[in-house]
Amino acid sequence: MQILVTGKQMKQLDQSTIKQMGIPSLVLMERAAMAVFDCLKQHFPLKKTLVVCGSGNNGADGVAVARLLHLAGYPVDLYLAGNHTSFTEEMHIQWQAAKNYQVSIVNNCRFSEYTTIVDALFGVGLSRELSGKYQALAEKINASGIPVLAVDIPSGIHAGTGQVMGTAIRATETVTFAYRKLGISLYPGSVYAGHIQVKDVGIYGASEGVFSLDNKDVSWLPARDPAGNKGTFGKILLIAGSRNMSGAAYFSSKAALLSGAGMVRILTDESNRIILQQQFPEAMLSVYEPSMTPDELSEIVRKAMDWADVVAVGPGLSTSKTAENLLQTVLTFRQSKPIVIDADALNLLAKRKDLQAQCDAACILTPHLGEMSRLAECTISDLKVHPQKFMDVFYNNCSCTLIMKDARTWIRTADGSFFLNLTGNDGMATAGSGDVLCGVVAGLLGQGMNPSKAAPFAVWLHGLAGDQAASAKGARSMKATDILSGLEAQLQKMDSQN
Incomplete structure (x- = not known):
């Protein structure tokens, strides 16, 4: 470092x-x-x-x-x-x-x-x-x-x-x-x-x-237990996707599994069932109907959360009333589980100060600058000029770990430390890239990594995967699927070093 x-x-x-x-x-x-x-x-x-x-x-x-x-x-x-x-x-x-x-x-x-x-x-x-x-x-x-x-x-x-x-x-x-x-x-x-x-x-x-972080910090990667089983390496619940929108759920859940998690369950809209079962058979699936009452929806979420070690919510979720109920249930019944809040869930959180107050050091928020500006109630220009100041201000209302995504991503851990990520490239400004990061964070948390380490390490690893993808495909043409391939290659390299 x-x-x-x-x-x-x-x-x-x-x-x-x-x-x-x-x-x-x-x-x-x-x-x-x-x-x-x-x-x-x-x-x-x-x-x-x-x-x-x-x-x-x-x-x-x-x-x-x-x-x-x-x-x-x-x-x-x-x-x-x-x-x-x-x-x-x-x-x-x-x-x-x-x-x-x-x-x-x-x-x-x-x-x-x-x-x-x-x-x-x-x-x-x-x-x-x-x-x-x-x-x-x-x-x-x-x-x-x-x-x-x-x-x-x-x-x-x-x-x-x-x-x-x-x-x-x-x-x-x-x-x-x-x-x-x-x-x-x-x-x-x-x-x-x-x-x-x-x-x-x-x-x-x-x-x-x-x-x-730099190459010396590969040692942060959690060691694998040679006698472990799929439960040993963490059970991840991804609450992701919305009606006929399954891509974000796929990218985030696959990234979690590639990062080393033992099991992944996707909770999504019923309309995404068939495509996700075909696209990603390694993931377990739970579904809900948009017509469900809040109590019925809450029961499904709570059952899935009881199974999970880590919950990630937000990729492709939409900002519908159903999505808001999902987020509220997660934060109300999380029982100190590590939570990753991403994408649409962040826009919902920006409107709900009461839910922000339920976040703590085990919650990791992953906003890009637009989402962060809504959360912190400031301009994007403010964030670019004074990133640490406005991340500190937001922490006073929401005591979480923050990953503020940009060409240079800032991380503020719950203990007040700041990290700046130096890996990655402009090819990562592509649809699905942020969903991959969400999954990487969740996967590392599931393997027992402390949020204050999981957040900066996930961003660093995600950037390395993006650099690998750019080397293979070129920054102009790379896609989120290439970042997943880069993630696999980088973790294989790190495991050989450790």
């Missing part, structure tokens, strides 16, 4: 290393410059390099990089876009060292002369939009078509939100130091960052930030 930090958090870590650990700023700077230098040698054409520097410590990193290139015999020019009067103490020292070593300094840039540009204009502390000469310079660099390596973060990207501050430099690759920055993990910042490398420069101790 890695920790993603904001610019403010990174500055605190930097100062802690200098003041409490006693590592001088110039030592950290030299390590950072060496990391950039190594990356340049491995991945960039160094026939002639231009290092563009600002006046702060990001610029000082860049000056140190230019010195290392020069001493190694690589042709390099140093261009100061900032002002001497604004130099930090470290920038003064690095600038003088570059002059002492006779690094070439230019006052004007002819970009056509260079094969690589190093962006050391602004770092993680940028808090205002690029304007004037800085905006013009960024636009010229982008228009040049020359490969760019960004030092720590592309200039013009906000280190905390990933937003473009007026304009920003588009990097081919970004070498970031100590911890990956939140701003180059979110869109659009991640696009501007290009390929990201996180380099150890001797700054440690991050305890605050946003968590993100």
Whole structure:
């Protein structure tokens, strides 16, 4: 697992290393410059390099990089876009060292002369939009078509939100130091960052930030009991589908079974009986008639819930009165069972504050941004700019685990921890993809995984399955069935690793 930090958090870590650990700023700077230098040698054409520097410590990193290139015999020019009067103490020292070593300094840039540009204009502390000469310079660099390596973060990207501050430099690759920055993990910042490398420069101790799973977290996957039976691995109830709408029930229930659950039962409208029996014979089936009274419907739901270890409700359910009665019964009689609430059930929940109050830490909600905006009573723009704030606000009314689906999916666990998922691709913006995720969450819960682990792990696994599907079929053409195939392949790989 890695920790993603904001610019403010990174500055605190930097100062802690200098003041409490006693590592001088110039030592950290030299390590950072060496990391950039190594990356340049491995991945960039160094026939002639231009290092563009600002006046702060990001610029000082860049000056140190230019010195290392020069001493190694690589042709390099140093261009100061900032002002001497604004130099930090470290920038003064690095600038003088570059002059002492006779690094070439230019006052004007002819970009056509260079094969690589190093962006050391602004770092993680940028808090205002690029304007004037800085905006013009960024636009010229982008228009040049020359490969760019960004030092720590592309200039013009906000280190905390990933937003473009007026304009920003588009990097081919970004070498970031100590911890990956939140701003180059979110869109659009991640696009501007290009390929990201996180380099150890001797700054440690991050305890605050946003968590993100990586390959080391395969160990979270529940172990299989070799003496187990189908009951051992969890019984999942999927309340899904509506009249003549069976697809969501199929995708979610199959994903639950592929994720390792022992048994899956689908509770759905009578009209879906034949197609689901033909399409997915491994699932058990319970049905209801829309003409049933609320008491009759409640009796069927409660009987199915008594059988289940985990209940998932919502995929393809509709927002009818029958669907509302189903959701109300689930939340009223759940008896502390883990519950996954998805899709149409979320839209019903948004209208029922009384039902929100019945959610607890064992409930996992999986809204996309539109559904979340209705639940949290805010705009989608609010959620994109301040996701953590509005997820916290909603938690005060509904103390659940939240999966807020987007191109970068946020997870807020019931203990207040935040995760950001970095797997997946745009091909997953396809019908049925969210139903697959619902089933994966339910399947992991059924195998005994704690909701605070099941939520981030399911999203991570779902993204890996999507990446596998994109590799096999292409992002443009992949479908939810391909994500199911990717899920199967990824779990087989994980089991072999464990």
